[in-house]
Amino acid sequence: MKKYDAIIIGAGHNGLTNGAYLAKAGLNVLVVEKNAYIGGAAVSRELENGWIYSNCSYVSSMLRQTIHRDLNLTKHGLVLVPYLGTVNFGDNGKPLIHYHDGNVGYNHLRQHSAHDADSMFKFQADLTRYAQLIRKTLMRTPPNPTSFKPRDIKELLWLAKQFWGLGEKELYEYMRFFTTSAEEFLDDYFENDLIKAAMASPGIIGTALGVYSPGSAYILLHHVMGDVDGNIGAWGLARGGMGAISNAIASAFKGFGGEIRTNAGVQQVLVENGKAVGVVLENGDELRANIVVSNLDAKRTFTKCMDKKDLPPGIYEKAKNFKIRGSSGKVNIALSGLPKFTNLPDNKFINQGGQGFVGSLETMERAYDCWKHGLFSDDPFIETVIPSAWDPTVAPPGKHWMSCFVQYCPPVLANGGWNAKQKEAFGQSVIDKIERYSPGFKDLIVHKEIRTPVEIENEVGLTEGNIFQGELTIDQLLFNRPFPGYAQYRMPIKNMYMCGASTHPGGGVSAACGANAAREILMDLRKPNTVPEDSFYDE
């Protein structure tokens, strides 16, 4: 029987990235994927003839451009196209439009609040400063603060130096920012409810926290620290849908000799003498390898794919306690035409951007309260994008599709599990809200796909449908991710690694987790490092 150098569980973008760097180093690598298609949560699916949904993640900003360039993803078919602006619809009145042009944007903000238009400059400068520091850590392995190894001490000192470089006051402000709520953070800059709501939106996406919860300010940063061509906070579309990213990485992986097997769900990781030696597939096939890398989330890896008795004491409990809460839903809608929004100029650049539907922090927080009660909100926060307005490859000409990301949607409803009726009602709540801002929207609907955390878990494999593979709170960030002592991609079982978003730097289509894990694996195997150092636009 063939023995691989490495088997990677899960053909999501991080698994494929990990595979690509291992294969590049000359390893014989197999990626096994439970679905018939690859991509995990960075996937394009044609569920209605002619319409291609990015039915999980839908926009790109965090993908490390270093990796894009290093793996030559453009050659493998990836084109990332930035989009220009975003609109935020308040509860009534004039929507807030983020224009790409500085002077135009300033004028528009000034119509909402002269104070906030001015404050926005400081806000952007501060956020850029925060983002620049975090960005430097994305492609580095977190130090273990409890270790005395020279490497860890060196890395800790490096980290300290970065923080010290902020100067005393900014250091305090940074700590505040890191631990505070999106509300408190934004109150420092803005007075206008709609502007605050618009700026807070990234602070709740994917998380089981509300805008009033301490810690939500960091989530906000997590979503804006990416960039497209050096524009921090800008977002883009992957031409052909988010699957184009996974496909390009897969193509690079195969180019290095890697092998992908689909319809190959893993039943269990094989452990012998305390060492991972391979996997058993759901169909009973046994595959052997020198190392096993899990791209699944930490909870699934240890509680579903491993035998508890193979684990050192305490690990099962850590995995069980790993916070990975489903809080988001998604509705993908195929449309016969471009929706028109009231109070919005009939301007194609605006339609090519994103839309946010929520007018105040209170509305956002109340939506979170519903989630706590095990309900989906009847007045949800929705972030939508119409990729087809800018990407000609994802819908027939003149036709469109809209990605609706919904916060919050509980993995379990208070009155029991999800059923078809409740799922429909959830989808309807989203459509109804959009209809309020776009009369006639319903008549444009050709097809829709409603995804509650249950569908996301079942199809993608993310526990509870958590899009980050684990909450991004301080207790699960950096050297705490996924658990203290195991943040360097090595798992408690010998020859076993993790490379998914449950590891540093966390969720988002960044490919950094996969690349970081590859660097660590190659180090253990005493192979030359194939993973590039991150290059920065701003040093």
Add this chain to the structure above:
Amino acid sequence: MNTLMNSNHDLAAAYEDEQLQVTHFHARSSKFNIREAWTAWNGYKFADYYYDAQYEYFCVRNSCATYDICPMQKYYITGKDAMTMLNRLVTRDISKLNINRVTYLCWCTDDGRMIDDGTVFRLSEDKYMLTSGSPCIAWFKKAAVGYDDVEVTDVSDEIAALAFQGPTSCEVLKKMGLEGIENLKPFNIMHFPFKGDSDKKLTISRTGFTGDLGYELWIDPSQALDLWDELYLAGEDYNIHPYGETALNMARIEAGFILPGTEFNEALKTVHLHHDQTPFELNLGWLVDFKKPHFNGRTALLKDKTDGPEYTLVKLDIDGNKAADDSYLYDSKKCKNHIGYITSTMWSPVVKANIALAMVKTKYIKGQIWAEIYYSKEIRPKQKIVECTVVNKPFWAPARARATPPLRY
């Protein structure tokens, strides 16, 4: 059917919200903009130049010219605590500023880093007008926290303002019938009934940003076009012409005036530690009055003064005629030890010199300063190392600019 692809789609309506604002003088000034050379300032459509930048520059130096300062930010600070609030905000002592006087000043962060510079006008006992190049309302509102009776109002869009500069400017204003204008001293304010109507007030301050004789005219927007017409009628025989940003920039470098984003980074918009400046670094120590017991940044500034600023802004006369844009400065021709950088540079047509403003590490100011200049000759890059001389006085400071009444042009 979506309307976006429709050929009848009303593009003007679709992009209406995206049009830059136009100033109160736009209906007139735009007629002069033969070259359609527009840029933007604070969201306003703004002329880079109108006909020819060099011509406009010489209007300022040779005859007279107008500069549309509507986009400049203007704030009223009013109330019983206005003076106390302002005096803590800015580094100069304005408690002695009399009514109808103007002064140039700057304001700093708690750490003594410059946020912006501008002018303050005392309009009455409890009313001041503060002007600045960039928006500052958020900071001013912060600065008003804790006072019982002070209000900060953004009146940027509600006042029409026109700078009127050049040797013949006073003559033109006299011709407009503004009696006594020749007696207006620098940094003083006078009020006139506009077109003889006492309900329409024209306020004139003897201020400007060109280093030459000049005034700034302030009026209600409803009277803006009339003011333009009156002024241009009176100035017809004196070669009146509008000037744009390029000409202004030339004039202000000769006068040694600083610009945000060029000589200094506005502190509140600065991302990197200490990439902003203190007034001492900008050679504006004279704006910092330590006799005042307290003002924002005092402790930090006192330390900066005592320790000596790391950099100091200097005026340089550079050998040769090649513009030293973005050049590094060195302490010897060998270009080993990097001691500073050029912030603004130009060939001065009136002085006939290659001049520049530069930030130089304070301890090297007295020594040799060499600039490494890159330029291009028909596409081929060229490099040159030339010596620079520190100049202490402004490159251009005619006596008429300060004399009252102004000297004969």
Add this chain to the structure above:
Amino acid sequence: MNHYDTIIIGGGHNGLICATYLAKKGQKVLVLEASTELGGLAATREFSPGFNASVAHTLSHFSAKVAKDLNLAAYGFDFNAAPMTNIALNSDGEHVIVEGWGASSKLSGVSDKDKESYREYHQLLKRFADLLKPFWLKTMPRIGHSSLKESLTYAHLGLKMRMLGKHDMGEFMRVATLPARDLMDENFDNKQLKALLSWDGLIGSKMAPRSPNATILSLLYRMSGKYEGAHALPKGGIESLINALKSAAITAGVEIRTGAKVKKISIKADENGLRSEGVELQSGEQLLSNNVASAVDPKRTFLDMVGAENLEIDFTHRINRLRCEGYVAKLHLALSDLPKFTGLDSLDGRMVIAEEMDSIEFAFDDAKYGEASQKPVMEIVIPSLADSSLAPKGQHVLSAHVMYVPYKHKNGWTEEAKAELYERVIDTLASYAPDIREKIIAGEILTPLDLEQQYHVTGGHWHHGELSISQMLMMRPTYEAAQYNTPIPGLYLCGAGSHPGGGLMGGPGHNAANEILKAKQ
């Protein structure tokens, strides 16, 4: 005119402690208290004829060092009271009871597994609390200056963390910022127990079980005391502590004036800058001193007494943005007799009404939007059982902290709104003590707004400022005022708004006195 070494504004426990330390070192010290009684939120006052109560109704982490340094035992403060039994009430009478504390505690109403977990949980937290303990009574130096003091303090902290060992150190860094809910869920099954144990991290704050980042630190702070997180009522009640502090102060030579409300801190302004030179009283009287130490909350100290015109703009902004809105109301009931709580024989414990963590969470949700909780949660003590002088013979006082009651009611705190809240709280009580209404002679509920007005504490916040990470340690209340000295030379902070924070602890007063004495040398 009298010239003092130090004038202390505010005769709460921190003010008195700071004053006594200074006086013991020979300083001439004056304490000014706006109210007629000393003690601030711990002052005992008559809320109904013959019935007395203090807002603070138990002791948890009062500093043993302070008690010893000031010899409080000699002045009648009994620091040896046994910890109170903690009781998580259940309306069916099936209470969860934690008797004693720590290793020697006895739990009832929970599974054996939870009992075992509790022991482990407590030991772990105790190790963490012990790690932090020395730092509550230390000035936390500024960071980023590479000064010797800074290096030593933080190296000490780093060393202590290392000494926990790899596993505990890793856990410490994870657990420190966990929401209470997660920590409880990780450890226990019993809902009431989880609610009860999370309560101590949440009480007095604008946080609920799901709020990350500061709850566990709050809990560890409270565990730093003698009772390791449990509460106690000394013989003679809270009053005995305040009286002992007062006697200690007077014996040390401190001059105390009550009913002396400070209007402003006098600031000398000249070419040398600013310097505090004393205070001006509401009466117009001027008092001079070398130093002024304010035990009053930072917002009031800086914005009202110093004035923005004497401060830097961003500093003022940071004081202005301090989170110090209280979310706890205080209920005082004058009772004709002890009420009967279903299924409970003895009422000398600390009874918590919060049947599960969600009860706390959902009560919090109402308050977020400016409404008092529809289903309030609360902590109840009958202080008259420990101090019979609080009520006429045979009669009793019930004291309860009721959460969550916002400082700012969205429609304003009208009499009707207060009456409605009072009724709601009594109704809640009645479902645990059905006969309570029959026993009530009189009652009052003090919203945070009332606390602000009666006790001169901004926002009616117990701790003068939320114990959130950005308002803790070297950031409490904000940088540039976190080492007890302030931007105004000669002006110090010594109240709960400074490190380590609030509660009847004494740390701020103790630490501030150290800084004042050091500056003098």
